[in-house]
Amino acid sequence: MKPFFQKVPRLVVVLVLLALFGLVRSPLEDGLRTRLVEANLLTPPPAQGAFEQMGQSALMGTLGGLRSLVATFLTLEAFEHFSTKSWDDLRQSYQIITALEPRDETHWVSVIWHLGINATANMEVEGRLPAFERERRFKEYAFQAIDFAERGIEQIPESSAIRIQLAEIYREKLKDDCAVARVYGDTIGLPDAPGYVRRFHGYFMARCPGREKEAYAYLMALYQEGEQQRLPTLIKEIQNLEEKLGIPGPRRIPDADPDRPQKTPRRPPNLLPGDILVPFSVQDLRKIRG
Amino acid sequence: MSDLAVEVKNLTKVFALGLKKEYVVAVDNLSFEVKAGEVYGLIGPNGSGKSTTMKVVLGLMAPSKGEARVFGLDSGDIRARNEIGFLPENPYFYKHLSGAETLRFYGKLCGMRGRELENRVTELLKLVDLEGAANRRLGGYSKGMLQRIGLAQSLVQNPRLVILDEPTAGVDPIGSRQIRDLILRLRDEGYTVFLCSHLLEQVQEVCDRVGILFQGRMRREGRLEELIAIEEQTALTLEGASPELLARVHELVAAEPGAKIVSEGHPRTSLEHLFIQIAERSREAKK
Amino acid sequence: MNAETTVPKSSPRGAARPVPLFSPGRVATIASGTVTQLVRMKTFYFLLAFALVVVAVGNFNLPATPAKELSMIKKVSFGTMDLFAWLFAIVATALLLPRDQEDRTLYTILSKPVRRIEYLLGKLCGVLVVVGISLVIMYGICAVMIGARESLFVSAEIEAMTSSGRYSPEEIEEQVGLIRQQGLRPELGIAVGASFLKAAVVAGMTIFLSTFASSSLFTIIVSILLFLIGHAHTMASSFWLHSSDNSMIVQMLVKVVKILIPDFQLYSFSEGIVQGEAVVYALVGQMGLVTLGYLVVFLLLSLLVFVDKEF
Numbered sequence: 001m002k003p004f005f006q007k008v009p010r011l012v013v014v015l016v017l018l019a020l021f022g023l024v025r026s027p028l029e030d031g032l033r034t035r036l037v038e039a040n041l042l043t044p045p046p047a048q049g050a051f052e053q054m055g056q057s058a059l060m061g062t063l064g065g066l067r068s069l070v071a072t073f074l075t076l077e078a079f080e081h082f083s084t085k086s087w088d089d090l091r092q093s094y095q096i097i098t099a100l101e102p103r104d105e106t107h108w109v110s111v112i113w114h115l116g117i118n119a120t121a122n123m124e125v126e127g128r129l130p131a132f133e134r135e136r137r138f139k140e141y142a143f144q145a146i147d148f149a150e151r152g153i154e155q156i157p158e159s160s161a162i163r164i165q166l167a168e169i170y171r172e173k174l175k176d177d178c179a180v181a182r183v184y185g186d187t188i189g190l191p192d193a194p195g196y197v198r199r200f201h202g203y204f205m206a207r208c209p210g211r212e213k214e215a216y217a218y219l220m221a222l223y224q225e226g227e228q229q230r231l232p233t234l235i236k237e238i239q240n241l242e243e244k245l246g247i248p249g250p251r252r253i254p255d256a257d258p259d260r261p262q263k264t265p266r267r268p269p270n271l272l273p274g275d276i277l278v279p280f281s282v283q284d285l286r287k288i289r290g
Numbered sequence: 291m292s293d294l295a296v297e298v299k300n301l302t303k304v305f306a307l308g309l310k311k312e313y314v315v316a317v318d319n320l321s322f323e324v325k326a327g328e329v330y331g332l333i334g335p336n337g338s339g340k341s342t343t344m345k346v347v348l349g350l351m352a353p354s355k356g357e358a359r360v361f362g363l364d365s366g367d368i369r370a371r372n373e374i375g376f377l378p379e380n381p382y383f384y385k386h387l388s389g390a391e392t393l394r395f396y397g398k399l400c401g402m403r404g405r406e407l408e409n410r411v412t413e414l415l416k417l418v419d420l421e422g423a424a425n426r427r428l429g430g431y432s433k434g435m436l437q438r439i440g441l442a443q444s445l446v447q448n449p450r451l452v453i454l455d456e457p458t459a460g461v462d463p464i465g466s467r468q469i470r471d472l473i474l475r476l477r478d479e480g481y482t483v484f485l486c487s488h489l490l491e492q493v494q495e496v497c498d499r500v501g502i503l504f505q506g507r508m509r510r511e512g513r514l515e516e517l518i519a520i521e522e523q524t525a526l527t528l529e530g531a532s533p534e535l536l537a538r539v540h541e542l543v544a545a546e547p548g549a550k551i552v553s554e555g556h557p558r559t560s561l562e563h564l565f566i567q568i569a570e571r572s573r574e575a576k577k
Numbered sequence: 578m579n580a581e582t583t584v585p586k587s588s589p590r591g592a593a594r595p596v597p598l599f600s601p602g603r604v605a606t607i608a609s610g611t612v613t614q615l616v617r618m619k620t621f622y623f624l625l626a627f628a629l630v631v632v633a634v635g636n637f638n639l640p641a642t643p644a645k646e647l648s649m650i651k652k653v654s655f656g657t658m659d660l661f662a663w664l665f666a667i668v669a670t671a672l673l674l675p676r677d678q679e680d681r682t683l684y685t686i687l688s689k690p691v692r693r694i695e696y697l698l699g700k701l702c703g704v705l706v707v708v709g710i711s712l713v714i715m716y717g718i719c720a721v722m723i724g725a726r727e728s729l730f731v732s733a734e735i736e737a738m739t740s741s742g743r744y745s746p747e748e749i750e751e752q753v754g755l756i757r758q759q760g761l762r763p764e765l766g767i768a769v770g771a772s773f774l775k776a777a778v779v780a781g782m783t784i785f786l787s788t789f790a791s792s793s794l795f796t797i798i799v800s801i802l803l804f805l806i807g808h809a810h811t812m813a814s815s816f817w818l819h820s821s822d823n824s825m826i827v828q829m830l831v832k833v834v835k836i837l838i839p840d841f842q843l844y845s846f847s848e849g850i851v852q853g854e855a856v857v858y859a860l861v862g863q864m865g866l867v868t869l870g871y872l873v874v875f876l877l878l879s880l881l882v883f884v885d886k887e888f
Contacts, residue, residue, distance in 0.1 A: 011789075014878050015837070021874045022836030025867065029840050032863055033811070039857045041849030042842075068848045069656035072649050104852060106645055348688045351887040368596050368690050376688040382680040384610065386617035398606040399689040401596075443685065 040103055043067065071100040075107070078114075087119040091144060098151070108152030108162045116145030116169035142173050160193040171204070178208035181215075198222060199234055206237050216241040223253060295451045295482035296324035296347055300356035303342050303506075316342040318506040319356070324499075326361075326450070329473060329483040331493040334503035340486040341379075343503070344455055347484070348376055360451060372400065375444030379456040381436055385429035389420050389439050392428060393446055400447035414442040417472075434465035441472065452476060454485040458492055470496055494518070527557055596690045603691055604699045611703020615669055623665060624711060628718050630657050635722040643730035647759040648853070650726060654719040655765070655851045659772040662712055663804065666776040670704045670783035671796035683888055694880050701784050701876065708776045716769045720761055727760035764856050771847030771861070774868040778839055779804060781875035788882040807841035810834050839871055 036042035074097045081090035094111035101107055119141035123134045149166035156162065167183040170176045181204035187197045202222060205215035219238050222229045235253065242252045303317040317339040324330040332340050345351040346358045349365045358365040361373050383392050393411045402410060415421045418438035428436065437457065444452055457473070458466040473496045476483055487493050493500055494514060501511040510517060528535075543549050634653045677683040686696060731753050738744045738752060783800045790796040810831065843864065850856055 010882060014881055017874075017878060017881070019833075019836050021870075025840075025870065026836060029843060029867065032860065032867065033840075033843060035857075035860055036843065036846050036849075039849075039860060040854045041846040041857065041860065043845070043848070066656055066660060067845065068652045068851065069660070072652045072656070075649070101852070103849070103854070106648070345888070348684075350684060350687060352885060368692060371688060371690040372596060374688060376685065378681055378684045380681075381685065382682055383685065384614055384682060386614055387610075391613075395606065395610055396685070396689060399603055399686065399691050401600070401602065401690070403602075440685075447689070 102155040112165045160190040163187040181205040297359040302355035304354045328498040331497035331500040338503045339506040375449040375452045377444045381440035390424040418442045451482045607699025608702035644759040658715045662776040666780040667800045674787040768847040768850040775844035778871045781872045785875045785879045811842045
């Protein structure tokens with residue numbers, strides 16, 4: 001042993017041992033990585049595109065294992081772009097943020113809200129641009145928001161918040177009731193989906209040309225579920241459909257009880273649209289908290 | 291058990307320079323022995339191989355050839371380290387530790403614990419006269435104090451052999467004399483002392499035997515008196531001699547065939563002696 | 578020097594103490610010496626810098642809802658904590674060995690019956706204890722800040738909801754629950770543990786480098802470089818190994834780097850925990866074992882270099 005050690009340079013022995021250890025640990029670590037990623041504890045490497053867009057310091061930080069720090073500071077930067085209405089810069093920032101932390105639902109919801117609601121609203125009132133350009137950009141931002149939403153859904157398939165935010169764009173900005181119905185339909189059954197999405201799915205299906213019959217059946221099924229579903233809007237939507245589809249009198253639902261207490265949708269203070277966008281009940285909150 | 295404290299046989303130490311193309315022989319086929327209970331001095335100029343030899347004996351370096359043994363144990367054997375107390379040249383200890391903490395630290399490294407360790411720390415601090423500075427951090431110690439705490443540290447596990455590397459380097463004459471006195475007392479207590487120095491006068495005062503090392507080789511070795519005695523000369527120092535007496539001495543010498551007076555004059559005290567006398571007088575006056 | 582004292586002896590000379598093959602006592606002595614050294618070098622002052630960062634972040638007026646703001650404070654403070662932990666592990670470890678060598682303290686230590694593995698292990702344990710203490714203190718600072726913000730948000734929310742008079746106690750409780758979910762939760766302790774594991778591997782790697790490095794500065798720079806590479810090589814391999822148009826040389830290089838340099842990116846699972854993902858304790862346990870493996874291997878390699886190193 002001793003003569004061997006004396007002949008072979010120590011550095012070579014060290015490197016060989018280090019490599020042997022590397023060969024043993026490498027498959028173990030790869031397995032661990034896969035399971036950590038599956039458990040959502042570890043984020044897979046960002047897409048190559050994200051690196052190209054990143055500034056030097058952000059890149060170094062990310063390489064140094066400071067992903068969430070970089071992402072948080074970029075979020076602050078993005079807010080800066082929001083206050084100066086620099087929508088393209090904001091989109092750039094979120095490209096990186098969502099690449100760094102694709103599992104953080106709030107990033108996706110925020111960027112969809114910023115581009116889909118704020119940027120489009122800004123285009124509606126921006127006086128410095130000609131009308132044609134404003135309209136073009138309005139659509140561009142809305143579609144960019146939809147693109148983000150689709151990528152977000154791909155990353156977090158179980159997220160209802162992203163879908164609800166997406167539905168909001170279709171409803172408020174693109175006035176596409178069929179798309180709204182489709183998105184709400186996809187949201188039903190997700191683990192943290194609020195209870196209202198089933199009703200909303202029905203409401204917007206009712207407004208989607210060609211799906212009235214389907215919507216009537218769906219809403220009636222909800223109605224049959226009992227008192228807790230018989231909200232004024234539901235009743236109104238069903239009555240509209242009864243009119244539209246010419247449902248005979250005896251099969252129509254009775255008028256809503258005028259003495260029934262009106263459940264006013266409430267919106268807690270301090271909430272941005274990205275967080276909870278639509279009226280919710282205590283039951284909805286319970287579902288959100290799981 | 292071996293009665294040899296240190297046994298160095300045919301020791302050679304070669305260092306490779308740079309990219310291992312050039313070599314320097316620091317110690318060349320060196321052999322010597324230090325008997326248990328004696329004070330042995332290895333003297334030589336800087337770069338003569340003293341420190342290298344010492345490091346081999348301490349097990350800090352491995353010999354390229356030959357061997358070094360301490361009380362019969364190979365110097366690389368960790369058990370040999372229990373028998374050795376070492377005071378390096380200009381010792382540096384952890385500046386953040388106090389004197390007492392330093393001794394405790396080294397005591398614990400030697401496996402000492404509890405009351406035994408505490409008693410030992412107190413004894414050693416008293417021995418080196420640092421009781422007053424026991425709780426001061428070493429960062430605030432003077433060079434002489436550091437040397438003394440270093441000596442105490444070397445004695446902490448009560449070793450049989452004490453190795454001192456330039457024990458008085460950078461220490462003032464009084465401190466130097468105190469260290470010399472302590473070395474002599476160590477010998478009286480039965481410790482073996484192996485020291486390296488280039489201060490010949492100091493070695494002369496304390497060593498039983500010396501070895502003179504030059505360019506990695508042992509040039510002379512033996513008992514001090516034997517090495518420095520000039521056999522064919524005799525020194526005579528007179529006090530209160532009258533000029534007549536001196537004239538008669540001259541006449542007597544001239545009458546003897548083959549004899550001559552080599553030198554004559556007033557003997558001088560050494561500067562070291564003078565300095566110590568003054569210092570001691572001032573200390574007496576203070577009391 | 579005391580002229581009246583004779584040289585004290587604690588035991589008759591000649592009866593040398595036996596030297597055990599491995600002494601945890603000596604490791605503990607060197608470790609506690611290292612802790613004292615690092616503490617008295619005032620290294621804990623960096624915690625003040627950390628506290629400043631956390632206080633600054635905690636007082637940001639962030640553009641978000643209370644729950645989101647808490648989540649951001651949490652992410653920044655834990656990210657900074659992680660950064661401080663590994664950076665501290667590198668710098669502290671890199672200072673120890675070369676310094677002992679430069680100061681020749683190493684001579685006096687190794688001339689006592691101390692095995693070199695005990696010395697290395699003692700130093701490493703000392704650094705790990707200090708890193709551990711620092712992390713606990715940093716966690717404490719974070720907990721105070723997040724806890725304070727959390728209770729502030731909660732009371733503000735309760736007040737706003739109560740004063741509006743439109744919410745039932747049950748609804749208020751639900752809303753408070755939403756905030757609490759982003760506040761101080763026991764799982765965050767596991768995230769701190771993950772940072773500790775990462776810092777431990779970093780310290781092990783640094784001590785290995787410092788056994789053959791010539792200076793602290795070299796060790797620090799190389800350690801940081803390897804740390805960055807250790808983070809990037811997973812990304813690098815996913816880019817280069819899965820595309821066919823890369824040359825053999827590039828692919829080989831990536832593989833070699835992956836084999837030689839620790840995978841630090843794995844330890845980023847702490848970020849997942851901070852983001853609120855559920856902790857899988859079995860995986861955390863396995864990461865602990867991987868860390869132990871790294872430490873054992875780095876110590877053995879350090880010993881291989883250090884065992885017959887001449888001073």
